[in-house]
Amino acid sequence: MDPIKQLREWKIPTSSYCAAIRYLNDRPDLIKCEYERLVETLTGVRRQYEDLREARYAFLYLVQETIRKSDNTDKFDMAEMLEYAEKCAHKLFLEQSWHWAVCEEEVKTDSSGKPKRKKGAKQVEALRIYNENVDEGKAKIVELFMSELDMSKAGATTYFYNMKKKAES
Numbered sequence: 001m002d003p004i005k006q007l008r009e010w011k012i013p014t015s016s017y018c019a020a021i022r023y024l025n026d027r028p029d030l031i032k033c034e035y036e037r038l039v040e041t042l043t044g045v046r047r048q049y050e051d052l053r054e055a056r057y058a059f060l061y062l063v064q065e066t067i068r069k070s071d072n073t074d075k076f077d078m079a080e081m082l083e084y085a086e087k088c089a090h091k092l093f094l095e096q097s098w099h100w101a102v103c104e105e106e107v108k109t110d111s112s113g114k115p116k117r118k119k120g121a122k123q124v125e126a127l128r129i130y131n132e133n134v135d136e137g138k139a140k141i142v143e144l145f146m147s148e149l150d151m152s153k154a155g156a157t158t159y160f161y162n163m164k165k166k167a168e169s
Helices: 003-009 017-025 032-043 052-069 078-095 121-132 138-148 153-168
Strands: none
Touching: 003 032, 003 052, 017 052, 032 052, 032 078, 052 078, 121 138, 121 153, 138 153
């Protein structure tokens, strides 16, 4: 099949490669296996990419190169164009490695240096403890809250009554 015709079937604008890339950049809903399927449909070459980023940019460069070469009257060599697209994507990752850096989330710690739970995590854990030990009685549950959730006796007692209300509702 004619690659330009295929791009049009996918509703990708083919008037310019800038329009095509702009359109595809507004489609963050595609996942890695879909990009791999699109590459295979367009080129006849099956590829397995390491991650979504690699698959996405290889496809974007392939579309760009396909539209750019559509002005030429030569027959498309889609395998060659795919190889070129993958080289461009790889070069982009190497030259702009700062752009792909992942910012690690700061881990907040309590006074003893242990990582703090995320908001609401203590309540979820407390409800689980309560439900699993409801037959054990108040004293046992309060003791479990104190040891497993690092609570004072007063805090654990308050949590006991709150979890009791939650479980009853």
